[in-house]
Amino acid sequence: MRRVTIYDSMSRSARVFAPLEPPRVGLFVCGLTPYDEAHIGHARTFVFFDVVARAMTRWGYRVFSVQNVTNLDDKIIDRAAETGEDPLALAEGYFLSWRAASERLGIHSVNYFPHATDYIGEILRQTELLIERGHAYASAGSVYYNLSKFPAYGALSGQRTEALRPGARVEVDPAKRAPEDFVIWKAATPGEPSWDSPWGPGRPGWHIEDTAITLRLFGPRYDLHGGGLDLIFPHHESEIALAEATTGESPLVNYWMHGGLLNMGGEKMSKSLGNVYSLTTALDEFGPMVLRFFYLNAYYRSPLEFVRDKSLEEAREAYDRLALPANRIAEIVERDGPDRAGTELPEALAADADALVERLDATLAEDFNTRESIALLFGWTRRLAELLGELASFSGDALATLRAPYDWGTETLGLFVREPTGRAGAWEKVVPIALAARARARARGDFAEADRIRDELAAAGIRLEDHASGTRWEFREPS
RNA sequence: GCCGAGGUGGCAGAAUGGUUAAUGCGACGGACUGCAGAUCCGUUUCCUGGGGGUUCGAUUCCCUCCCUCGGCUCCA
Numbered sequence: 307m308r309r310v311t312i313y314d315s316m317s318r319s320a321r322v323f324a325p326l327e328p329p330r331v332g333l334f335v336c337g338l339t340p341y342d343e344a345h346i347g348h349a350r351t352f353v354f355f356d357v358v359a360r361a362m363t364r365w366g367y368r369v370f371s372v373q374n375v376t377n378l379d380d381k382i383i384d385r386a387a388e389t390g391e392d393p394l395a396l397a398e399g400y401f402l403s404w405r406a407a408s409e410r411l412g413i414h415s416v417n418y419f420p421h422a423t424d425y426i427g428e429i430l431r432q433t434e435l436l437i438e439r440g441h442a443y444a445s446a447g448s449v450y451y452n453l454s455k456f457p458a459y460g461a462l463s464g465q466r467t468e469a470l471r472p473g474a475r476v477e478v479d480p481a482k483r484a485p486e487d488f489v490i491w492k493a494a495t496p497g498e499p500s501w502d503s504p505w506g507p508g509r510p511g512w513h514i515e516d517t518a519i520t521l522r523l524f525g526p527r528y529d530l531h532g533g534g535l536d537l538i539f540p541h542h543e544s545e546i547a548l549a550e551a552t553t554g555e556s557p558l559v560n561y562w563m564h565g566g567l568l569n570m571g572g573e574k575m576s577k578s579l580g581n582v583y584s585l586t587t588a589l590d591e592f593g594p595m596v597l598r599f600f601y602l603n604a605y606y607r608s609p610l611e612f613v614r615d616k617s618l619e620e621a622r623e624a625y626d627r628l629a630l631p632a633n634r635i636a637e638i639v640e641r642d643g644p645d646r647a648g649t650e651l652p653e654a655l656a657a658d659a660d661a662l663v664e665r666l667d668a669t670l671a672e673d674f675n676t677r678e679s680i681a682l683l684f685g686w687t688r689r690l691a692e693l694l695g696e697l698a699s700f701s702g703d704a705l706a707t708l709r710a711p712y713d714w715g716t717e718t719l720g721l722f723v724r725e726p727t728g729r730a731g732a733w734e735k736v737v738p739i740a741l742a743a744r745a746r747a748r749a750r751g752d753f754a755e756a757d758r759i760r761d762e763l764a765a766a767g768i769r770l771e772d773h774a775s776g777t778r779w780e781f782r783e784p785s
Numbered sequence: 786g787c788c789g790a791g792g793u794g795g796c797a798g799a800a801u802g803g804u805u806a807a808u809g810c811g812a813c814g815g816a817c818u819g820c821a822g823a824u825c826c827g828u829u830u831c832c833u834g835g836g837g838g839u840u841c842g843a844u845u846c847c848c849u850c851c852c853u854c855g856g857c858u859c860c861a
Contacts, residue, residue: 315789318789335861336861337861338861339859339860339861344861345861347861348860348861349861350861351861352861376859379859380859381859381860460788463788463789463856463857464787464788464789465787465788465789465856465857466787466788468787479858482858485858486857486858487858488858488859489858489859492859511858511859512858512859513858513859515859532861533861534855534860534861535789535790535855535856535861536855536856536860536861537856537860537861538788538789538790538855538856539788539789539856539857539858540856540857540858540859541858541859541860543858544858544859564790564861565861566790566791566855567790567854567855567860567861568861569853569854569855572853572854573854573855574854574855574860574861575861576860576861577860578860600797603797603798603799603808603809604797604798604799605798605799607790607791608790608791608798608799609790609791609853609854609855610797610798611796611797611798613796613797616796616797616810617797619810620796620797620809620810620811621797621809621810623809623810623811624797624808624809624810626823627809627823627824628809630823630824675799675800677798677799677800677807677808678799678800678807678808680799680808680809681799681800681807681808681809682807682808683808684807684808684809685807685808691824691825691826692825692826694824694825695824695825748819751819753819753820756819756820757820757821760821760822769822769823770821770822770823771821771822771823771824772818772821772822772823773818773823773824778823
């Protein structure tokens with residue numbers, strides 16, 4: 307297992323990672339509240355934790371990755387009331403939509419997506435235990451966490467409860483003993499989904515959903531907890547209070563990892579601000595590779611600025627150039643197979659490829675520095691630039707060596723995955739017909755006709771490039 | 786107000802107690818091309834929020850101030 311350092315939000319420092327039970331690693335990431343379509347801000351966080359899981363797996367850890375689904379909360383209920391749908395059905399619809407988008411994005415590392423409502427039994431058990439131990443109290447059909455009994459509250463966020471501004475954004479619930487107490491079990495209002503409990507019909511509060519899930523799946527302590535920076539307070543802080551009061555064990559989480567937010571117009575991208583860009587739209591327009599590249603081209607903890615009509619266009623230019631040698635090699639190998647004959651690599655070049663892969667691992671192992679890894683990969687693309695014309699002369703083995711750094715990028719960053727053919731299959735046959743007609747026109751010097759064909763193809767989303775070896779084409783929406 | 790995260794070239798963004806502060810985008814020049822695009826080569830040596838301090842040396846460590854963003858009880 308490779309030595310990995312992780313910036314831990316709790317200690318506010320980079321620490322060498324040591325799993326509780328090597329090589330096993332428990333990773334819990336706070337997932338979505340599916341009350342609407344996901345936007346590209348959400349996906350930043352999940353792509354990053356996908357890289358964490360991919361990289362750790364490569365380095366010999368056995369990662370069990372869990373992403374919860376808050377499939378019932380106020381926003382979902384409100385939304386369902388608007389549309390007349392059943393709240394749980396509405397949530398499941400948006401969850402499945404998110405699953406589809408995240409699959410397209412290449413997020414395949416999540417082992418399990420537990421839904422909060424599948425853990426009601428665990429939640430009730432934990433709530434009762436907390437009341438028994440004096441850490442929670444029932445009031446008006448709800449159950450609240452008694453913060454005065456948990457002095458360690460605030461360690462993660464640095465917040466002191468006496469300095470908070472109760473009601474700054476959310477109204478204070480009069481049933482609470484103290485305004486900083488948070489709800490564990492919420493009394494049902496008529497018409498919303500509810501479960502029977504010793505305190506009457508109700509539904510779980512947000513924070514306990516996660517601790518119920520992790521206590522059951524990971525036990526009282528586990529390795530990694532991730533999520534967006536905006537969840538530190540109160541959500542993660544409250545998870546600690548709930549779990550540690552329930553189990554008596556500490557710390558709940560060994561390493562807290564928080565991803566920076568995606569900003570648009572200098573502000574957090576969020577539904578309530580209205581500055582959202584849908585994930586599905588982004589995937590349709592730019593494809594998964596460009597999006598992943600855009601996210602991973604920055605350190606995960608820093609805020610990242612998304613500029614409409616600029617950021618992803620820029621990322622596409624950069625990614626296309628970065629991936630060019632990888633794609634050319636893939637084309638040759640797809641055509642001739644991995645055992646194709648050809649010249650071998652100069653020894654120095656082969657050694658450099660090996661050394662680069664080691665450097666890439668070492669770089670990424672320092673708190674998942676994806677940006678620096680990409681910079682190194684650009685170095686390799688520059689190195690291969692002069693070989694682009696003669697790639698076809700190399701043997702299959704030689705090409706595999708040249709491709710190794712890109713394969714590393716596929717394994718860890720999820721980049722350099724070529725678009726699946728699918729519908730593109732038909733185009734593969736049709737476009738060459740038009741290209742042949744254009745080639746004949748060019749051969750007889752009828753450039754007006756040649757340009758007409760090129761323009762019409764461009765308007766249809768097929769872009770051409772003429773090369774000495776022939777005409778290359780690709781899908782590219784006209785700009 | 787309190788807590789937290791950030792302030793680096795035209796833009797996006799790394800890194801480091803020490804030669805010209807990475808990488809990319811963009812821009813400019815050249816090669817290639819019927820043209821265009823793509824690609825390749827070269828240039829973009831005047832960029833580390835302000836002020837103090839520690840040090841032979843600070844963008845990096847410490848203090849302070851300013852600015853931006855996030856959170857302050859169900860937001861990735």
